[in-house]
Amino acid sequence: MLARTHIALGMMTALFTAAYVGTSYFEGSKDFMTLLVVIIAALLPDLDMGTSSLAGKFGIIKANHIQRIWLGTLLILATLTVVYLRETPIFLGILFTLFLGAVFSKDFAQKGYYLLRNFVQAMVAIGFFGAAYYYKQPPLMGIGLILILLLFSKHRGLSHSIVFVIITFILVKSVSTYYDYRDYSILFTVSMISHILGDMFTKAGVMLLYPFNQKRIKFPLTIKTGGKLENVVFLLACFAAFRLIKLL
Numbered sequence: 001m002l003a004r005t006h007i008a009l010g011m012m013t014a015l016f017t018a019a020y021v022g023t024s025y026f027e028g029s030k031d032f033m034t035l036l037v038v039i040i041a042a043l044l045p046d047l048d049m050g051t052s053s054l055a056g057k058f059g060i061i062k063a064n065h066i067q068r069i070w071l072g073t074l075l076i077l078a079t080l081t082v083v084y085l086r087e088t089p090i091f092l093g094i095l096f097t098l099f100l101g102a103v104f105s106k107d108f109a110q111k112g113y114y115l116l117r118n119f120v121q122a123m124v125a126i127g128f129f130g131a132a133y134y135y136k137q138p139p140l141m142g143i144g145l146i147l148i149l150l151l152f153s154k155h156r157g158l159s160h161s162i163v164f165v166i167i168t169f170i171l172v173k174s175v176s177t178y179y180d181y182r183d184y185s186i187l188f189t190v191s192m193i194s195h196i197l198g199d200m201f202t203k204a205g206v207m208l209l210y211p212f213n214q215k216r217i218k219f220p221l222t223i224k225t226g227g228k229l230e231n232v233v234f235l236l237a238c239f240a241a242f243r244l245i246k247l248l
Contacts, residue, residue, distance in 0.1 A: 010042025067109035
């Protein structure tokens with residue numbers, strides 16, 4: 001499903017939980033921190049996919065920008081080759097190599113983007129490890145571990161599993177307890193579950209029992225990602241969320 005649908009489902013689920021289970025996170029003014037927690041939870045499972053909205057936050061530069069830089073570099077090299085190497089035996093070979101580089105520039109840029117994005121995510125994770133050790137903040141170690149695990153996770157594998165839901169619940173609970181802060185573990189968990197259930201309505205399904213079983217599980221009725229039925233789900237989730245706000 002698209003990011004907007006996951007956010008809408010996450011908000012609907014969190015608001016339903018707050019309205020009928022008794023949590024008080026949305027009482028009074030709908031505070032920014034609660035909304036941010038719900039949105040992050042709704043998008044977190046797709047951090048294992050480099051093209052997702054949340055994963056893109058680790059991308060310093062977009063793939064199309066990398067492609068432009070690459071093509072510009074090839075053009076400069078081609079110009080230098082024509083000016084300085086025209087009379088040499090390797091002239092045509094270099095031009096042909098540069099031509100191939102231009103033909104496959106899109107693939108090169110995409111791989112370069114993934115490499116850079118993954119590197120940034122790894123550095124952020126290492127930063128959390130360093131901060132956890134230096135400042136004696138154990139919960140930060142868990143955040144770093146999540147970022148590292150998702151770097152090596154198959155898409156819709158670990159991050160869409162029951163195991164991951166349990167891990168993140170324990171992590172959010174421990175963060176709240178350690179810092180004596182508001183306990184967002186329930187809202188975080190239900191928002192994540194809404195994401196997983198949403199993806200179970202798509203043809204690809206999810207590895208719900210990963211790592212014990214890598215079989216993809218989906219509902220009998222599936223919808224196309226970004227299709228008309230998903231647009232209907234998005235609108236219904238938005239409508240339900242607005243109705244639930246009135247109950248708080």
